[in-house]
Amino acid sequence: MRRAAAVTLIAFSLCLAGTANAGSDILGMRLWHAPDKTRLVLDLSAVVGYRAFELQDPDRVVIDLEDATLRVAIPDSEKNGPLLQSIRFGQPRAGIQRVVLDLVVPVRFHSFVLPPSEPYGHRLVIDLFRRNRQASQTTMAAPATREADYLVVVDPGHGGEDPGAVGGKGTREKKVVLSIAQRLVKLINSDGRMRAELTRKGDYYVSLRGRIGIAMKRKADLFVSVHADAARRRNARGASVFVLSKKGASSEMGKWLAQRENAADLTGGIDIGEQEPFVQKAMLDMGLDWKVKESMELASRILDELKRAGSVHSERVERAGFVVLKSIDIPAVLVETGFITNRGEEKLLRTTLHQERVAGAVYRGLQHYCNGDPRCPRPASGQRTYVVRKGDSLSLIAARYGLTIGRLQRANSLNSTVLQVGQRLQIPDA
Ligand SMILES: [Zn+2]
Structure with missing residues (x-):
C-alpha cells in the first residue's frame, strides 16, 4: 500500500513538472513506405524522452513518450502500407503518451531522433524493416536479364521525408525528379542496348549510402543522379551537369549546391540500421583518375544534349563534392534538370512534355557515351x-x-x- 501511494505521488509530481515545462506536443505523423521498410515520423514541438520496444502475440512495436501531448489524429488506415495493421494511442499512466504499432508481420525496428531541418522541426523516427530478408529481396530483384547488360542506375534525388528543393508554387523536387527518372528508365529499357534501374521507385527516402549501395551491388556501369535546382536568386535558370571534384567546387554555386544536396541525409533521416558501403577506399583511389575522366566524358555528352533540348545554366560541366558521386567506382554524374525556384522553370518541370524532353536529352547523352565505350554493346543496325x-x-x-x-x-x-x-x-x- 505504501509503495502504491509513493508511485502515485511520483507520477503526480512528474505531471506537475511536465505542465511547468510545457512538455512536448506530437504535432504531426507521417508514414513512408519503401519496398522493404516503413518509416513512421512523429513531429514534436520539443525533444522528449522515449522508450521503444517490441511485444509479441500479436506482434507490435510500442513507443512511450514522456510528457508528450497528442495533437494529431491517427492517419487514415489506407496509408498503413504492407507492414502496419493499425496505429493506436494510449496513456498507460499519467505523463506517458503511448503509440502502438500493430504489425502485419514481425519486423526489426530502429528508432532515433532527428534535429530540426527545414521544413521540419524535431522528429522521432521509427523505421520498421521486414524480418524476412528473402521476401524483401524478391520485391527488389532486378528485372530478368536481357541480352543487353550495360546497366545504368538512375537515381531520383530525395524522397519521402526529404522533399528536396521546393518551388514558389509548392512543387517538390522529389516528385519532379522521380517522374523524369521514370521516363528516362523507360527510354533506356526500350532500346535493347542498355538496361536501367531506379534507386527508388516511390515516395520514400533512400540514404545517400543506400543509393550508392544499389549501384555497387548491381555492378552498374553508369550512375546518373537526377535533381532539380534551387537558388536564392529567383531568376537563375537552366540545367547543369556535375561531376565529382577531386579538389573543390568549380564555382560558388557548385559549392553551395553540394552543401545543400549533401545535407539531404539530415532532412531525410540517416538510416542508422544500414550497412557500410561496399566500397573499399584503396580500390577507389586506384580507379579515381579513370572514373573522373569517364564521368567528365559522360557529363559532356549529356550537357550537349541538354543544350539542344532547352536552356542550360552553365556552358561547361560543373564540379562539386557531392557525396552521392564520391564513394562510387563507376562513371557517375549528377544532373540538375532546371531551377525549381525559377517561376518559369517550375511550371515547365511539372509538364509531361518538358519531363520527356529532359529525359530524352539525358538518354541521348547516354547513347553517345555508350557509342564510345568499348564495354557497351553496339547499336542495333537500321532505323x-x-x-x-x-x-x-x-x-x-x-x-x-x-x-x-x-x-x-x-x-x-x-x-x-x-x-x-x-x-x-x-x-x-x-
Ligand atoms: Zn536535389
Whole structure:
C-alpha cells in the first residue's frame, strides 16, 4: 500500500513538472513506405524522452513518450502500407503518451531522433524493416536479364521525408525528379542496348549510402543522379551537369549546391540500421583518375544534349563534392534538370512534355557515351521503330526523341498530328 501511494505521488509530481515545462506536443505523423521498410515520423514541438520496444502475440512495436501531448489524429488506415495493421494511442499512466504499432508481420525496428531541418522541426523516427530478408529481396530483384547488360542506375534525388528543393508554387523536387527518372528508365529499357534501374521507385527516402549501395551491388556501369535546382536568386535558370571534384567546387554555386544536396541525409533521416558501403577506399583511389575522366566524358555528352533540348545554366560541366558521386567506382554524374525556384522553370518541370524532353536529352547523352565505350554493346543496325501507346501524342514523342514535330512527320509521311494506338513510327536520328 505504501509503495502504491509513493508511485502515485511520483507520477503526480512528474505531471506537475511536465505542465511547468510545457512538455512536448506530437504535432504531426507521417508514414513512408519503401519496398522493404516503413518509416513512421512523429513531429514534436520539443525533444522528449522515449522508450521503444517490441511485444509479441500479436506482434507490435510500442513507443512511450514522456510528457508528450497528442495533437494529431491517427492517419487514415489506407496509408498503413504492407507492414502496419493499425496505429493506436494510449496513456498507460499519467505523463506517458503511448503509440502502438500493430504489425502485419514481425519486423526489426530502429528508432532515433532527428534535429530540426527545414521544413521540419524535431522528429522521432521509427523505421520498421521486414524480418524476412528473402521476401524483401524478391520485391527488389532486378528485372530478368536481357541480352543487353550495360546497366545504368538512375537515381531520383530525395524522397519521402526529404522533399528536396521546393518551388514558389509548392512543387517538390522529389516528385519532379522521380517522374523524369521514370521516363528516362523507360527510354533506356526500350532500346535493347542498355538496361536501367531506379534507386527508388516511390515516395520514400533512400540514404545517400543506400543509393550508392544499389549501384555497387548491381555492378552498374553508369550512375546518373537526377535533381532539380534551387537558388536564392529567383531568376537563375537552366540545367547543369556535375561531376565529382577531386579538389573543390568549380564555382560558388557548385559549392553551395553540394552543401545543400549533401545535407539531404539530415532532412531525410540517416538510416542508422544500414550497412557500410561496399566500397573499399584503396580500390577507389586506384580507379579515381579513370572514373573522373569517364564521368567528365559522360557529363559532356549529356550537357550537349541538354543544350539542344532547352536552356542550360552553365556552358561547361560543373564540379562539386557531392557525396552521392564520391564513394562510387563507376562513371557517375549528377544532373540538375532546371531551377525549381525559377517561376518559369517550375511550371515547365511539372509538364509531361518538358519531363520527356529532359529525359530524352539525358538518354541521348547516354547513347553517345555508350557509342564510345568499348564495354557497351553496339547499336542495333537500321532505323528504330516506335509503337504508339495510349496517351502518346506527336509532340510528346518528338520531345522524347529530341525531334521537331515536322521532322517526325516527314520521316513518317504524316499529314496530320493524329496518331492511332499501335501505329508504328520510324524515329530518325536527332
Ligand atoms: Zn536535389
